[in-house]
Amino acid sequence: MSSTPRRRLRLDPRLVLGVVLVVASVGGVVALVTSLDRTTVVYTAAHALSVGERISTDDLVLADVRLGAAGDNYLRAEALPADGAVVIRSVSAGELVPRQSLGEPDDLDVTSVVVTSAGQLPEGVVPGARVDVWAATQESAGAYGAPRVIVVGAQVVRSIESSSFGGAGDTAVEIVVPRSDVAVVLDAVAGKSAISLVPTDRPLGSAK
Secondary structure, eight states: OOOOOOOOOOOOHHHHHHHHHHHHHHHHHHHHHHHHTOOEEEEEESSOBOTTOEEOGGGEEEEEEOOGGGGGGBOBGGGSOTTOEEESSOBOTTOBOBGGGEEOGGGOOEEEEEEEESSSOOTTOOTTOEEEEEEEOEEETTEEOOOEEEEEEEEEEEEEOOTTSSSTTOEEEEEEEEGGGHHHHHHHHHTTOEEEEEEOOOOTTOOO
16 A cells, blocks of 8 residues: 655744844844833033032033943943043033043143133023134233234133223132133233133024
8 A cells, every 4th residue: 555755834934034033134124123122311401610619519410321332431420420520522501411521630731710701691601602812912001912812722711701800890800711811811911901701602503
């Protein structure tokens, strides 16, 4: 009595490959969604952080945000030293604090000076803003030479409106400048030059 030979089941390699690709794709989507849903607790700036400023937790606010792999680039709660840190790159108010914006005092090549700006300050001269410092040398009483830029890209720390500085309407402003420019700034102040601060930052969408 003869038996009918059984047919062997043959899998199409293309079908197997398709199943593998579908499984891999679904796994990748699940991993991506999981990573995006994971939050990281990092610090944001409670106010504008100026170069040279030593900050503590009083200057920062914790925020729970979704950053994915980029979370390691920002300052986590546990990463701030107990004695604070020094700002070596400015951070705007409300901005996430990059780890590279903080360092040690030895990392600084800048310092702060106070200058008196002649007349009313431009609208853009606010804490954290970048300004060019212009000075016009006093040649005689009430007469000044042509203004020139003595510092490019100084950073504003704060303004001090007081009648004890300069003349009526003048405003004293603390700025951060490179140490190499301190001498020329102090020389302009001592020589009673007319100093003006011109903002260089212009936020996107602001009026020209």
